[in-house]
Amino acid sequence: MPKQNDLEQKALDIIMSRGEKGILQSDLWREMKATSREGSRISIRLESKGLIYREPELSRGRWTYRLYSRRQPISVDSIIDCPCLSCEENSKCGAGGKISPxxxxxxxxxVLNEN
Incomplete structure (x- = not known):
């Protein structure tokens, strides 16, 4: 039988992988092959540790919770095409220098085109 911390980590990984959409608590415990009671207890523990938050949601005629991670994986997508990353002057560039951002x-x- 897996340790409780292992189950919590697995649940947190699944919740984080769902991003901004979150995951229904009922879908989480099914995906983890856990019972409803285990899934509920794990999500309550994760919430009490401040790792996730839960919002009530009516799904298929039953009340459940949608679980969201308080932390999201870091993404570099927003800066991947920043000119600084491929600039030939990057090593000389700095605040107060001859070449400055x-x-x-x-x-x-x-920056102006990113909007």
Whole structure:
């Protein structure tokens, strides 16, 4: 039988993998091959530790909770095309230097176009 911490970590991994959509508590315990009682207790423990939050939701005519992670995996998607990452002047660039991000036209254009 898996340790309680292992089950909690597995549940947290599943919840985090669902991102902003979250996962229904009833779907979580099914995916974990756990009982409803075990799934409920695990989600309550994760909530009490501040790792997730639960919102009540009516699903298929029954009340359950949708579980959301308080932390999301880090993503570099928002900066992947930042000109600084491939700039030839990157090693010389810095605040107060001859080459500065404050004066960089490529960076200014990238920031303005990201909206």
């Amino acid at each position: 404050i004066e960089c036209e490529k960076l200014v254009q990238w």
